[in-house]
Amino acid sequence: MSEFLLHDEPVTQVYLDANATTPVLPCIADVVSHTMQICFGNPSSPHITGIQAKHLLEQTRQKARTVIGANSGDILFTSGATEGIQTAVVSTLINAKKNLIKNPVLLYGATEHKAVPNTLKHWNSVLEINAQVLAIPVDSNGILDLDFIAKHINNALMICTMAVNNETGVYQDLNAIERTIRSRNNDVSWMVDCVQALGKQALTLSDTTIDYAPFSGHKLYAPKGIGFLYIREGSAYTPFIAGGGQESGMRSGTENLPGIAGLNKLFSMLLDKSERTFKSADVLNAYRSQLQSAIVDTFGDITFNHDFTCSVPTTLNFAVNDLTSKEVIDLFDAAGIRVSGGSACSTGASTSFVLDAMGASKWQSENAIRLSFGPAATKEDIDHACTRIRALKVILQANCLIVSDSTTPQQEVCALGLTQFRHLGACSWLYVSDNKQAVIIDPIIELIPRFEKIANTQNLFIKGVLNTHMHQERSSAITLLSSVLADRILKADVDELGWPINEQHIALGQDVLEKITTPGHSQDSVSYILKNAKSNMSYCFCGDLILPAGLGNTSLIGGDAKKMAESILKLDAQLNDTSVICSGHDYQQCFAMNWAVQQAQTPLLNALITRGIDTDEFAVKKQSYDAVKQVNSTQLCGYVNALPEIETQQLSFNDAKKMLKASNTYLIDTREPYEHDANNVAQLFNTDDDKTLNIPLSRMANAIVEEQLSKSKHYILLCRSGNRSKVAATNLIQLGYKKVYNLSGGLALSH
Ligand code: PLP
Numbered sequence: 103m104s105e106f107l108l109h110d111e112p113v114t115q116v117y118l119d120a121n122a123t124t125p126v127l128p129c130i131a132d133v134v135s136h137t138m139q140i141c142f143g144n145p146s147s148p149h150i151t152g153i154q155a156k157h158l159l160e161q162t163r164q165k166a167r168t169v170i171g172a173n174s175g176d177i178l179f180t181s182g183a184t185e186g187i188q189t190a191v192v193s194t195l196i197n198a199k200k201n202l203i204k205n206p207v208l209l210y211g212a213t214e215h216k217a218v219p220n221t222l223k224h225w226n227s228v229l230e231i232n233a234q235v236l237a238i239p240v241d242s243n244g245i246l247d248l249d250f251i252a253k254h255i256n257n258a259l260m261i262c263t264m265a266v267n268n269e270t271g272v273y274q275d276l277n278a279i280e281r282t283i284r285s286r287n288n289d290v291s292w293m294v295d296c297v298q299a300l301g302k303q304a305l306t307l308s309d310t311t312i313d314y315a316p317f318s319g320h321k322l323y324a325p326k327g328i329g330f331l332y333i334r335e336g337s338a339y340t341p342f343i344a345g346g347g348q349e350s351g352m353r354s355g356t357e358n359l360p361g362i363a364g365l366n367k368l369f370s371m372l373l374d375k376s377e378r379t380f381k382s383a384d385v386l387n388a389y390r391s392q393l394q395s396a397i398v399d400t401f402g403d404i405t406f407n408h409d410f411t412c413s414v415p416t417t418l419n420f421a422v423n424d425l426t427s428k429e430v431i432d433l434f435d436a437a438g439i440r441v442s443g444g445s446a447c448s449t450g451a452s453t454s455f456v457l458d459a460m461g462a463s464k465w466q467s468e469n470a471i472r473l474s475f476g477p478a479a480t481k482e483d484i485d486h487a488c489t490r491i492r493a494l495k496v497i498l499q500a501n502c503l504i505v506s507d508s509t510t511p512q513q514e515v516c517a518l519g520l521t522q523f524r525h526l527g528a529c530s531w532l533y534v535s536d537n538k539q540a541v542i543i544d545p546i547i548e549l550i551p552r553f554e555k556i557a558n559t560q561n562l563f564i565k566g567v568l569n570t571h572m573h574q575e576r577s578s579a580i581t582l583l584s585s586v587l588a589d590r591i592l593k594a595d596v597d598e599l600g601w602p603i604n605e606q607h608i609a610l611g612q613d614v615l616e617k618i619t620t621p622g623h624s625q626d627s628v629s630y631i632l633k634n635a636k637s638n639m640s641y642c643f644c645g646d647l648i649l650p651a652g653l654g655n656t657s658l659i660g661g662d663a664k665k666m667a668e669s670i671l672k673l674d675a676q677l678n679d680t681s682v683i684c685s686g687h688d689y690q691q692c693f694a695m696n697w698a699v700q701q702a703q704t705p706l707l708n709a710l711i712t713r714g715i716d717t718d719e720f721a722v723k724k725q726s727y728d729a730v731k732q733v734n735s736t737q738l739c740g741y742v743n744a745l746p747e748i749e750t751q752q753l754s755f756n757d758a759k760k761m762l763k764a765s766n767t768y769l770i771d772t773r774e775p776y777e778h779d780a781n782n783v784a785q786l787f788n789t790d791d792d793k794t795l796n797i798p799l800s801r802m803a804n805a806i807v808e809e810q811l812s813k814s815k816h817y818i819l820l821c822r823s824g825n826r827s828k829v830a831a832t833n834l835i836q837l838g839y840k841k842v843y844n845l846s847g848g849l850a851l852s853h
Contacts, residue, residue, distance in 0.1 A: 116439045116487045118393075120321075121268045121298060121417060121474035127323040127379070130367045134325055137363035145357055146348060155359055162362050165369035166330055170296070170315065171306030176333040178353050179362055183297045184217045186316025186331035189342040189353070191221045191260065193314075194291040195229050197338035198259040206233035207254050210262040212240050212459035213272070218262045218295060233259055237459075243409045244272035244460050248282045255283055260291045265299035269456040269472055270408040271417030273303065276310065284311055291338065297321055301372060301380055301477045302414045313337040319361060323478060324368050328361025379478045386415040386477060389484045393418055393473065396488035400495045401425070407457055407470055416477060419457075421469040424551035425503060429776070430471050433497065435822060436777035439490055441473045465548075494780070501776040502559040517560050520641060520804040522684070522693065523549050531643060531684050533632060534562060535611030541566040543630060543643045544686050545579040554586050564591045565608050566615070568600040570645025570686055571627040599628060612636070620647050620673060622666025623654030623740070629669075631676055639807045640681045642673065642697070649685045650692035651703040652742030656728055663724035667710055667717035674711050682803045689742045691829050694802040699836050703743060750831040752846040755853070758818050761843070762789045767816040769794045772802075772830045783820070786852060799830055806837065816841040824848035 117125065126134070143155030159179075166177045180186045198206070208222045208231075222235050236254060239247045244267060255261065261283060266273045276294065283292060293314040299305060301322045307315055312334060319328040333339060345354030371379050381389075390410065398404050403423035422430050427443035434441050443454075457467040475484070497503075502517070518538075523530040523546070531543040532553065540562040542553055557564060564587055567580045580600045584591055594602040601617055602608065608615040612635035620629040623646040630643040646654035647669055656663040679698035701708045706723060709715045715723070731741040753761065761767050769787060771778045771794065778796040787794075797805045805811055817839065819827035824847045831844045845852070 114438060116483075116490050118473045118475055118487060119440045119442050120476040120479075121271075121472065122442055123320045123326065124323045124476045126325050126364065127368075127478065129371075130323055130325075130364045133367040134360045134364045137360040141363070142359070145359065146346070158359065158366065159357055159362055162366040162369065165366060165373065166332075169300075169305075169369045169372050170317070170332060171304075172308050172332050174308055175335045175337075176339075176352065178331045178333065178349050179357055179365075180316070180329045180331050180353065181327055181358070182320070182329040183215075183295065183316040183318035184221075185342065186314070186318075186329055187217050187221050187293070187295070188225075189331055190291075190293045190314035190316065190333075191225050191262075192229075192342055193333075193338045193340045194260045194293075195225050195231050196340045197291075199229060199231060202231070203257065203259070205257055206231065206259050207257045208233045208235045208260050208262075209238055209251065209254055209258050210235070211246050211264055211274075212237040213244055213267050213269070213456040214262060214264055215268055215295060215297070218264075218293075222260070222262065231259070238263075240459050242461050243412050244270055244456070245412065246274055246279060248278060251279065251282045252286060255287045255290060258287065258290045260293065262293045262295070264295040264297075265305075266296075266302060266414050267456060268298050269417075269454060269470070270419045270460075271298070271413035271415070271474070272408055273299070273412060273414055276312075280310060280312075296332075298414070302386075302416055307332055307334075319365055319368070322368060323476060324364040325361050328358050328365060330365070381477055381479070383415065386479075389475065389479060389481075390415040390418060392484055392488055393475075393491075396491040397473070400491050400498070401430075405466055407460075407462055407466055416479075417472065417474045419470055419472045421466045421471065424555070425469065427469040427471055429503070429774070430469075432774065432822070433494060433503075433776050433780060434471075436773065436780035437490060437494055437497075438781070439487070441471055443469075443471060497776050497779045499559075500779065501774075502556045503776060517556055517562070519801070519808055520684070522688075522800045522803065523552065524688070524800070525549055527687055527689055529684070529686060529688050532556065533610065533613075533615075533641070534560070535613050537611040539563050539565050539610045541568060541608060541610060541615060541630075541632075542583065543568050543684075544570055544573070544645060545583045547579045547582065550579065550583050550586060553583060557587050557590050562590060565610060566596075566600055566602065567591070568630060568643075570599070570629065570643060570647075571624045572598065573686070599626065601628070618672060618676065620644065620669035621660075622656060622662055622669045623647050624658065624660040625662070626660070627654075627669070629673060631681075634807055637807055637809050640677065641684050641803070641807060642677055642681050643684045644673065645686040646739045647673075648683060648700065648704075648707070649740040649742050650683065650688050650695045650700070651690045652740050653704060653707060653724070654740040655731075656724055661728075663721035663728070664717055666724065667720040670707060670710055671717070682807055684803060687739050689740075692833060693799045693830065694806050694833050694837060696806070696837060703746070705743075748832045748835050750828055750835065750842070750844045752824075753818060753843045754846060755851060758820075758843070758845050759787055759789075761816065761818060762787055762793060764816070766814070767793070767818065770817050770819045770827075770830070771796045772799055772819055772821045772827045774798045774800065777822070781849075783849075786849070797830075799826055802830060802833060811839060813839055814841075816843070818843045818845055820845035820848055820852075822848050823850050 143151035145156040145159045163177045210219050226233055238250050291313045294312045296315045297318045315332040317330050320326040341352050343354050348354050371377050401422045405421050407419040431443050453467040454470045517534045521532045525546045525548045528546050530546045534540045567583050596602050615630055615632045618629050621627050632641040656666055677697045681697045683695045683700050710720045771783050784791045784794040819831045821827040828844045831842045834842045
């Protein structure tokens, strides 16, 4: 196996996120290490050690020129591309300030890495240039709009474009851009971000009028913290870092010689045509086709987000129809396959701005997965990656994430009991009785394909698709879901909320669901109480009347605080302390909440139930509370209180392994079953399978009601990073399970 794969994990990792960063090739690491230990001189020193270092520095600069086809101009070593971008922008703007034109603009491609627009905006403001910063639109293939450039280029101080996009691999026609720019404006400063082009495309910068081209080492097997910038001869320049005068005074600070030595080795490999490390475009294209087939065969319903004919072969960006990028990435990650969603540099954003700019649909953009490999990947790496991707198919089928095409599908995961489904803070609930009769409560439109797959693969008979009130934003969900599941749904006349007309209850095997009218959040609000025959405990689906650690809003149309008070008292008569509250929203990430904890966390609710205040006093307090909150809160459906700080006991991997030796200590994997299935947790912790439970957050409420946990046992909770399991641990401690510990750093730090 080559350096493309790492070997220090229990499950060997398959790294398919090369556009984010690459591992340093062993031969480059050797050179870096040698330079740190042996050839460690300071290029500014006059003695022999310094002279040797200086030689290495200049030799590398010369090789950089050859690699990017720049026989003139300057090459400066920087800390990476972001510094190169700063230098180019600052140099241009300081120069432009000397002679500011009227109505100046700064142009950048709409799909540019954030380092570019953010740098332009920052220095435009700091240097008080006050130019208009304009994004150049792209077409559906991600190609820049040349007419837009033509229209604005005469007023432009700077234009920034990129050679190859980091999310999609789409490359631009730099000749066409150059013709558009230079036929109108010879002086405008032009920067081309070449970070993702190096090693994947031939570059001859001296043949162009590109003024600045930043590069980064860590995107191509060199270490982080080293990069370089090409500056065309005669282009404006102001040192971005002043000091001891290194790099001919253009960039001070002792040079990062180990990093530069790493680039030196990289350049040698790129230039040596007999070298087999970097693959030809044909080979890389064949790799891409191979990965494409593996993805399509595994997930079936795929949409590729870019045209392969105008993108470099090392990037594949796609969305799996009906699966979120989080689900796909979590599954890949659990199976040791590292990919990224949209752009690794903008994690946290809900859509990809690159795909948005290309006019991709919202779901495509939200659910984009980027799979990228480096140009030094070997056939063995790609074969191995494809085998590992294909191995996911059984897990996807077993978890109802894809419909099986086999006549005897292996459906290990059973949806029996209660499962929570979430979409952006809103919750839907699926309850399945032992004889596979089901209800779906408060369905969310985006989750309809998921419910459809589960119902079909698990062979469920749906006795009701119910809303707790007419949700303004998703009123059509029950109609839509009822129509896609028409063959599996009980035929009955139902009211607006989906309840069968004239029925007092819905029987689900031995369990019974009842409806109670509970106005307050809206006039039509109802709650459903499900009595579990086995445990004699109940679930209360109360929509937006009661939210974990809060209450629904009463200031929307149809809201009535006094009625809310009456509804709460009505529910209280039906519930006991252990009843599990299942709301329409969960802004505080509570997952499992019972009536006793709900009261403890919601003082107003508690005061009403303990008769500290009557319904009129409740109404006055609630109205004034809502009026204040309405101004400040973005959570329209209700307002929640901050949860009490609960200290969870953190355990290291070794402590956890030791503790598991005791007979009453168990592991709980809080990840979703498809992640749990992808690796053998019991083996990793050296414990027995029967001491390892899989209770994802979405099944936490079910675990409580089904009495899967005991307050006398010790539980070590884990997930990938320690975050989800910490939430679960806090939840369980609140519910009275005191002997709960969290695996600090999760599986990521369990080596
Ligand atoms: N430009 C592009 C296209 C990139 O992909 C990246 C890194 O993600 C950068 C710029 C920033 O590079 P660096 O990490 O070297 O600062």
